[in-house]
Amino acid sequence: MRTHRARAAALAAAALLTTAPALAAGPACAQPAARKGTPGGLAVVPRGPDQFDVVWNDAGMRLRSVGWSRAAGWAPATTTGRSAEGANVVLHGGPEALTLLRAVEGSLVESRWQAATGWRHDVVVAGAGVARTMAPTGTMTAVTHATGEVDAVWVDQQGGVRAARRAAAGTWAAPVQVAPAQSSGVGPDQMGVAAGAGPAGRTDVYWRGASGDVQTSARTGDAWSAPAALPLGGTTGGLAVVQAGARRTLLFSAADSQRAAEYADGGWSAPVRLGPAARGSGVPRAVGVGDRLEAYWAGSTTVETVRGAGDRWSAVAPVPGTGVLAAHSGRQAVVPWVHGDRLELFYIDQNSRLATVGRTGDGPWSAPTVIGSVA
Structure with missing residues (x-):
């Protein structure tokens, strides 16, 4: 009996990990043609005490994932078929759901998987028309606060730093400018950006400035502070x-x-x-x-x-x-x-x-x- 139970548990865990990256895309985001790029964007998504997924972008710039559990080991890798550039930023992970933030075709996209419905890809910031200057490059990060609020921060197409906040209920606010476009030859892909969660809901952001120095800004409440250089030398x-x-x-x-x-x-x-x-x-x-x-x-x-x-x-x-x-x-x-x-x-x-x-x-x-x- 114990053997049958162990085998059933292993099969159930393997099924969960294998079906987690189901191929269905939500209606909010149509599937583009596959493109060629270079693999990258590694990230780890916690799914439980003894379970996690590893996600990355493959050479076709599609999101792929592979799962591991203590009961079943590594499951086969699967693909969502959704093109992306740069980082895969983990917002949430659990046995029944996971959420990633990604740059897709110049748009900021929230990719969510739920056990009951599979994958859905929703555009948060559109990368077209007036919003084009706000559209993210693959240089991005996010901070999830204990309250459930999320601050997403990215380098835009002109080398500026932008941010958008998602309320605990899941609604995204319009993006705001944290720092203007760079005036030097430092391109968006050379800037880098990092963020951390401070006390009382504060978000601290760091990036490479126009002169190669480390710049910072902080959000307290609804306002971002003016960018300031840190006395740390160049990056x-x-x-x-x-x-x-x-x-x-x-x-x-x-x-x-x-x-x-x-x-x-x-x-x-x-x-x-x-x-x-x-x-x-x-x-x-x-x-x-x-x-x-x-x-x-x-x-x-x-x-x-x-x-x-x-x-x-x-x-x-x-x-x-x-x-x-x-x-x-x-x-x-x-x-x-x-x-x-x-x-x-x-x-x-x-x-x-x-x-x-x-x-x-x-x-x-x-x-x-x-x-x-x-x-």
């Missing part, structure tokens, strides 16, 4: 922030190195050099592990990592077995994710395959597991 556009209450750590790519600076007690610390610069304009990705941060990025020969906080960081170390990453995987080359006492690191290898290595606690890294092709 090449790779930005990530980890925020906990009033304390925040900003990781960014400089011309010669990866760096970190911490905000506490009303001011920013001097930047700390973490290690060599990432390949291309890759973004350092960081997660909280216990009382420290761990940062990961694509090095010249392997994924590299450091751990620490404030001004105390370890030496840079390679992640064993990861090897050279795909040259085209760019800003979403490496995605760390923590569930329980397990840290999983997902990446696109040089053979355009989705792969992962993992570690339990402070134990050794596992050998790489190749999940499948991302093309």
